[in-house]
Amino acid sequence: MRRSSKASSQKLSAESQRLATYAQAVGQAASRIEERAWEHSLDAQLQKLLKTGHQDTIDATLNALFKEDLNAYDVVMDGVEAVSESSHISIETADGVSKQFDVLLVAAPILAWTRFAIASGPVPSDILQTLTAHFAAHLLAEGTQLAMSPTLFSIDQLPRSHVETYGKVHKLAQAAIKGTALKADTKVPETAPFLADTRYLLVAVVAPAGAPLFRWQMPEHQSNFAAERSSALEQWRTQATSTVSRLLPGCGVELLLPEAYYMACREADKLIRPVSIRAAVHYLTHTLDVQPSELRAVIAGFGEESAEAQVDEYRVAFTQRSSSDVIYGVVWPLYGQEDEEGTPPEGPGALTALLKPLTPVDDIIAHLNAAGVTQIKKHNERYVVEFCDDCGAPLFADPQGELAHAEMPEDAPAGTEHFH
Numbered sequence: 001m002r003r004s005s006k007a008s009s010q011k012l013s014a015e016s017q018r019l020a021t022y023a024q025a026v027g028q029a030a031s032r033i034e035e036r037a038w039e040h041s042l043d044a045q046l047q048k049l050l051k052t053g054h055q056d057t058i059d060a061t062l063n064a065l066f067k068e069d070l071n072a073y074d075v076v077m078d079g080v081e082a083v084s085e086s087s088h089i090s091i092e093t094a095d096g097v098s099k100q101f102d103v104l105l106v107a108a109p110i111l112a113w114t115r116f117a118i119a120s121g122p123v124p125s126d127i128l129q130t131l132t133a134h135f136a137a138h139l140l141a142e143g144t145q146l147a148m149s150p151t152l153f154s155i156d157q158l159p160r161s162h163v164e165t166y167g168k169v170h171k172l173a174q175a176a177i178k179g180t181a182l183k184a185d186t187k188v189p190e191t192a193p194f195l196a197d198t199r200y201l202l203v204a205v206v207a208p209a210g211a212p213l214f215r216w217q218m219p220e221h222q223s224n225f226a227a228e229r230s231s232a233l234e235q236w237r238t239q240a241t242s243t244v245s246r247l248l249p250g251c252g253v254e255l256l257l258p259e260a261y262y263m264a265c266r267e268a269d270k271l272i273r274p275v276s277i278r279a280a281v282h283y284l285t286h287t288l289d290v291q292p293s294e295l296r297a298v299i300a301g302f303g304e305e306s307a308e309a310q311v312d313e314y315r316v317a318f319t320q321r322s323s324s325d326v327i328y329g330v331v332w333p334l335y336g337q338e339d340e341e342g343t344p345p346e347g348p349g350a351l352t353a354l355l356k357p358l359t360p361v362d363d364i365i366a367h368l369n370a371a372g373v374t375q376i377k378k379h380n381e382r383y384v385v386e387f388c389d390d391c392g393a394p395l396f397a398d399p400q401g402e403l404a405h406a407e408m409p410e411d412a413p414a415g416t417e418h419f420h
Contacts, residue, residue, distance in 0.1 A: 172204030292372025
């Protein structure tokens with residue numbers, strides 16, 4: 001489901017109105033030629049706003065369209081993501097010849113889980129060189145250049161706006177083309193320690209205009225691109241996992257397919273959720289010296305008070321079967337077009353059409369069962385999102401339906417007390 005910004009409604013400026021008009025024109029175009037012409041105008045307007053740092057103008061447009069025209073909202077959102085994570089740049093060579101390049105910001109997500117701390121921050125130069133070499137050799141098309149940021153980012157440390165993303169991709173692109181070294185980001189927010197979390201390597205990939213960026217786009221692989229992409233991922237995992245593990249000591253890790261920045265982040269957000277369930281069960285069983293079957297899970301849906309019965313996230317509380325006290329909790333947020341009814345199965349064929357959509361609750365229960373937790377209670381009541389006034393931690397529904405702070409037993413060994 002779409003998530004709107006909470007900013008207040010205001011009369012649109014001329015720049016915002018122009019964005020909205022272009023977006024509506026894209027949606028109403030009667031031919032591909034017309035659609036691409038309007039998209040070109042929209043992209044040019046977005047490029048100007050991003051280059052001059054006018055995130056507020058873009059946000060105001062999105063807020064207005066979310067209320068008035070969801071199709072146009074989607075067009076602007078798709079457009080601003082594309083323009084901020086990719087670019088066409090012109091570089092003048094020493095002999096005065098102007099060369100055109102395509103640039104894409106790529107995120108390489110890493111799922112990590114541990115009973116300790118998940119590291120982030122500067123990447124040592126030797127590890128950076130090794131990861132850069134593997135990235136180029138196994139994922140990228142011939143003739144490309146790249147620059148990998150010397151920082152391992154948590155989600156809280158990634159660019160927080162389209163303007164910041166735009167600045168990041170252009171900074172990395174210049175380093176890729178000129179072959180200059182980058183300094184690690186030093187002014188980054190601290191990140192809360194979770195049992196399971198995602199880390200990201202950010203890479204700018206540069207190719208001559210119109211040339212392929214990834215291996216599976218190369219002419220010899222196009223007829224079998226899916227198999228080539230799967231092979232590239234396996235090679236990346238095989239060659240880079242041991243090096244990544246040096247950055248994340250004491251952690252289990254899984255490398256995901258590096259993709260365009262926003263797509264990679266969305267996929268990682270979804271895939272970390274089941275890892276969080278497994279990590280929570282592992283932590284509780286080892287810390288409390290119990291079996292998974294001795295745990296109970298309580299699932300409840302939460303949403304904003306003003307939303308019309310919309311579930312924004314599920315919160316999974318853990319108790320011991322012999323007690324109603326909530327000892328740990330995991331938050332399972334919903335993304336994109338997900339809702340409590342689930343999304344229809346994808347794929348061709350009549351069988352797919354007959355399959356019942358897998359709901360988020362079904363998904364959560366399946367992962368709990370796989371981890372060995374069999375006693376599961378689901379509250380039908382929808383709760384308003386609430387957090388602890390003292391520490392800001394989310395509140396979870398106990399077996400009786402009362403909201404409670406998750407706290408480990410007093411005699412439990414000290415450990416991570418944050419919740420994913």
